[in-house]
Amino acid sequence: QDKENKAGDSKKLKDVTIMLDWYPNAVHSFIYAAQEKGYFKKEGLNVKVQFPANPTDSLNLAAAGKVTLGLYYQPDVAMARANEDVPVKSVGAIVRSPLNRVVALKDSGITRPKDLEGKVVGYSGTPLSESVLKKMVKSDGGDPNKVKLVDVGFELNSSLISKKVDAVIGAYINHEVPLLHKKGYKTVDIDPSDYGVPSYYELVAVTGDQTWAKDSDTIKAFWRAATKGYEYTEKHPKDSLQILLDNQDKSNFPLEKDVETKSLNILLPKMKSEHGFGSQTKESWQSNVDWLKESGLIKKKPNVDEMFENIGESK
Amino acid sequence: MNKSVLSFQNVSFTYKNGDQAILKSLNLDVKEGEFVSIVGASGSGKSTLFRLITGLEQQSEGDIMINGQSYEKRLGKVGYMPQQDLLLPWRTILDNAALPLELHNVSKASAHRQVSQLLEEFGLKGYENRFPSDLSGGMKQRVSFLRTVLSGSNVLLLDEPFSALDAITRLSMQEWLLEQWQKRKHTILFITHDVNEALFLSDRIFIFSDKPVSHLEEIQVPLSRPRTQKDLNQQRVLDVKDYLIEQLRSKVNT
Amino acid sequence: MNKSVLSFQNVSFTYKNGDQAILKSLNLDVKEGEFVSIVGASGSGKSTLFRLITGLEQQSEGDIMINGQSYEKRLGKVGYMPQQDLLLPWRTILDNAALPLELHNVSKASAHRQVSQLLEEFGLKGYENRFPSDLSGGMKQRVSFLRTVLSGSNVLLLDEPFSALDAITRLSMQEWLLEQWQKRKHTILFITHDVNEALFLSDRIFIFSDKPVSHLEEIQVPLSRPRTQKDLNQQRVLDVKDYLIEQLRSKVNT
Amino acid sequence: MKKYGASVILVVILLAAWEIGARIVNYPFILPTPTGILTKLWDLRMDLLFKHLPATLSIVVIGLLISVVLGVLLAVWMNWSPLIERAFYPLIIASQMIPTIAIAPVFVLWFGYSIWSKVIVTVLITFFPITVSTFDGLRSTNKELKELMLTMGATKKDIFFKLNIPSALPHFYSGLKVAVTFSIIGAAIGEWLGAQAGLGYFSRRMMTQFDAAGVFAPIVILSALGILFFIIVVGFEKRSLKWRKTE
Amino acid sequence: MKKYGASVILVVILLAAWEIGARIVNYPFILPTPTGILTKLWDLRMDLLFKHLPATLSIVVIGLLISVVLGVLLAVWMNWSPLIERAFYPLIIASQMIPTIAIAPVFVLWFGYSIWSKVIVTVLITFFPITVSTFDGLRSTNKELKELMLTMGATKKDIFFKLNIPSALPHFYSGLKVAVTFSIIGAAIGEWLGAQAGLGYFSRRMMTQFDAAGVFAPIVILSALGILFFIIVVGFEKRSLKWRKTE
Ligand SMILES: Nc1ncnc2c1ncn2[C@@H]1O[C@H](COP(=O)(O)OP(=O)(O)OP(=O)(O)O)[C@@H](O)[C@H]1O
Ligand SMILES: Nc1ncnc2c1ncn2[C@@H]1O[C@H](COP(=O)(O)OP(=O)(O)OP(=O)(O)O)[C@@H](O)[C@H]1O
């Protein structure tokens, strides 16, 4: 099971921990592919994958230097950096556009953000989700203050189907939604970008400033291997899905093959970039910062250049 | 000394979980106004006798008559004062003494009045609102005795009331008890291990011999009243005392 | 009765947090092999005297000599037996009795041997591996006394050792104690509230009068040895007893 | 006051060491300074005191009330019937060895994000100390005192009100003191699992904002709340147990 | 056995009511049946027993060991020096009124997902009962016994080993019994906050899977663990306190 821990040669290898944004699923195929195909090892890395217990742990622990890399969301990275001087920076954009949806069950009668007035919406406690939702309701002509938000941690689906909340924000079009469908629930999915929220990188890899200063070579090496993993995934989606399924955390988080297949289909185009896997643009960061500033999520004007290292392109 | 206030007629008793009978068709008779002491080896059944009289235990055979009457349920018919003072620590002296009145549904005001009248006599004036923990051993025993008196019964059972007091305090309490008894004309049954105490206080002394008790040896104390401690130095008293000690020691193995 | 084993020379003492002096230039002298009882009102300072002798407290003035010697640190020089039995509940009888030997670094085996030899004499045979909670009050006091004897000192201080026992058990313990004393030739200081006890046991009786104690009234017990309880009925003893009771009662208010 | 002098000095030393240490480490989003926490406390005082404190307080108070009522009733019932005692008491004791709190997440499923899921968590961890101590108190009733009252002709009711209840009171208060501090913990943990307000919720939320001072600030208030509740209980205890000599 | 007959019957009744109720409600993802939980337990036995149980167990054991060592040392130190006592004791008592557990999330930041963040949580909630009870035990040493031993010429060391320690032992065990049950709770809560294995972690993870039986199954094991630890401590206690009459 622990292929990454093969004894013997792992001695000379450099240890790298990466904390996923969530449980392993299709979006992480490239990491498992790189692992399985030995790309990491070729770069001299011993990569260990961790899953977070709390939604914000991958950013927190990356900032604290407790993990080498964490997967997180672009606007949240910008906010953490700008508001609390959390020393993290993005080193690669993995999913280049939003997957995030507001999801409600069909029979709830909710069809658009305005319908959320007077309803309870569950989210994972990130301030960004709050703002996104408010923005959506507002641009749909509703009163954001009439929406009740509840922090449900990771329990997005369970709180939705147990009817503890009327809708959730933060559910992914490639994961929660197909899962709900598979369980026989009909859903309404509302795309934030349809209601005034600008596009952003759904998933970026972050590292702590100190880690970057100390180990930028390691991170670059990681990225080279990850890129190969991505390329492999792109070429052999079936195989890499199989690798993922073999690596899944079955007892904790069993994956449904058809759901993940669908998911990967949605994901692959969103991960592709002509400037190289993971490349980032200053414009993307700047437009996000501007939007965040405008919606009051950022108080002071941050230095955008500090927020990312465009190592994907420099390849 | 005329009417019988307490009599046992062929009373037998065994504890439910005990293997040996404690009393076996025992007869005894106590007259009105008597002071009777009960001595006997430890475990011979003295306290058990009291538990039967109070009604905490029921005899398996025979009849127990209090003031000439046999009751189905004897609880509440006699005054009982246990070895330790057993005051309720959360009640003031006043409320402790008033407890039996309260239990007989006497109004609080009237109960307090009755108690207050007696406090001075019992040397407790000024302590009515103190808690038991503020009192010396002797005072606690006086509260306990006051409470027993206020039970309103003419028969008082005192189970080693003074055994926890030091020797000198004990002497004063004995004298004080006699005074109270002479004034109030109660009938008192008094358990003690102290032969001097029994002699000084009683009209008669019952000796509890081996189990099961079927017969009580009875000794008439050869002293008139009022008495002083010095009277115990009379030769006939000393003789009785030696006899008693002899009786008791034969049953004891420390 | 020749050598002095304990003497106080102008000893004064006040508790650090106490306002009143307890002893004020007190002199006393106890000879080898004597049995001295100390009586006195509660709080008069009897136990304090023992605390001074053992070394638990230090006199503020004067000299305390044990076996003719004055020590800087008196702890461990005399045997002390407190009122309660104070056995260590987690030690068997054997280990309890062996404690003073252990503290003097006697090997365990040798300590156990010494204790075992004495157990029969102390009526404790067969109980060596029992815990104190299995024993009766009288037996516990015998263990406690055995432990005191094993302290190895020739001076034993007993502070109301029998006050928690019932009257009959107490009589047997007194006789037993005398027996032990006569056999072992210890010097014993014995605090008691019980005048009969003091008279039965002692050669001399010290009376603690009002505080601060600067002079001890001393009474020679007019009895030879061996004694029996009956000897206390002699008129001269009865006279001494009445005098003692008079002395003590004048100081007590219950 | 002199009694606590050494403690106060120790606290000051510890705080100073923390302040200096945190400044040297200089990772404010992981290790805040005490002064940083105080500043944060002051900045957030309106939100903390008027929004989150009331939320937590109502959980604690409702939870405690339910525990006291249920706990005392069950204790009385067990004291009254030996059968009930034999059936329930071993279970209650055993359940204390069970990490009941671990099923707390399930309550969220059952009761949603309403106050009740948190109240249930609070009841769950405060119910047992109250029940057990009250019952032990009732059971501690001196048997001789009971017999003495019987010889005075006391009824069952007399015994219960004049003897059992006063005997149980000191134990009840011990249990309540434990329960009060547990209740704060229960409320905080309950709030972690899903809430919209409350000090525990707020503290955990500040984690997601990388605001360590903000994590600690509500905990300072929670602690003050714990100490305040404790003092209130001790006050009641002192009043109703005047007869107890302070050791 | 007869002693617990009524309890066993009650447990059976409760389980039966649960089973029937859950079947009627028929919301297995919110309310599992006991048989469902047992089935799940059996299905997951390998994972639970050989992956998650060892993870939790090592947290509990390491945490308890640290608490016992530190707690006893601090208690002895406080007993030895009145100054230390005056400085620490009030703090320790006060800290029990503080929901220290509420700062647990911060440990994840400090120690990451390593075992230490969970061990610290466990130590945090088990340290105080052990320290306080051990110290109270040391302090409970009978003063007369101490004086008696002094009159026999005992040294400080004699007093400590032959009197203080045996006197403190029953109190130490009481504290340990509390600590043992707390340690399980501490480990479970610690695992909620950041872990990759462990029974508490697993239980919470199952929430995400709408698998209520999976939520309860590890809790059954946690409970068994709590009871087992308690029994072990009672066993040790009985052995070393043979002299105590069972009441
Ligand atoms: N509730 C009980 N159940 C069974 N046996 C009992 C009970 N109470 C007392 N006994 C037994 O009955 C016998 C008499 O006990 P009792 O208390 O009457 O003796 P006593 O003469 O008062 O002794 P003491 O002088 O020690 O007070 C003893 O052997 C005792 O063990
Ligand atoms: N440690 C102490 N500190 C201050 N005062 C004390 C201390 N111990 C005893 N006293 C006081 O010293 C006086 C003598 O006490 P002591 O114990 O010697 O009396 P006692 O004669 O043994 O009395 P009893 O017969 O009640 O045992 C009392 O007034 C008591 O209050």
Ligand SMILES: [Mg+2]
């Ligand atoms: Mg008796």
Ligand SMILES: [Mg+2]
């Ligand atoms: Mg004394």
